[in-house]
Amino acid sequence: MPKTLMNERIKRLVGNKVEEIVSLPVEKSDIRRYCEVTNNFNPLYFDEEYAKKAGYEDVIGPPAFYFVPCHCGPGAFCGVSQGTDVGEVPWLKEEVGLNRVLDVGKKMEFFKPIQPGDILRNRREIAEITEKQSKKLGPVLSITLRRTVTNQNDELVCVETVKYYFY
Secondary structure (H helix, E strand, O other), rough: OOOOOHHHOOOOOOOOOEEEEEEEOOHHHHHHHHHHHHHOOOOHHHOOHHHHHOOOOOOOOOOOHHHHHHHHOOOEEEEEEEOOOOHHHHHHHHHOOOOEEEEEEEEEEEEOOOOOOOOOOOEEEEEEEEEEEEEEEEEEEEEEEEEEOOOOOEEEEEEEEEEEEOO
16 A cells, blocks of 8 residues: 555645744835846836836835845845755755655746835635655645735735745
8 A cells, every 4th residue: 555645634634834024125226226136127117206106106015025124034045955945945944754855846927016115915725736756756745825015005016926846
């Protein structure tokens, strides 16, 4: 009989909120520093006049900037050593009783640009857990997490979906 990893306790994790973080207001200097670090010099992110001509009230942050205000202090950028478990991974390892993790994909959808002064709410929940049989790994738990980011007006900024295999 094949080994099974799924049980009722693990099934009950679906829908659980993993984290909820509210950022400090986004500052222009945060956007500028992020762009400099990522080598992204689009004038929408630096030049207020250019951004206004493009229809924005002020400069905007690049799409992937959403992660910074919710996980780093103002003016700070998080350095993470290669191979380090980040975010919810250590907690999930403990919850499912499996120590090996493989990040198998990420999908991001962007809806509203981030602007200086925005306060972001980052909600992350377990969207789905299924058991799969991998030819190379054997039984794995496929866990899908969904991060929803909204601004101070409760407008949707982005949705990020990440899938991990725990084995």
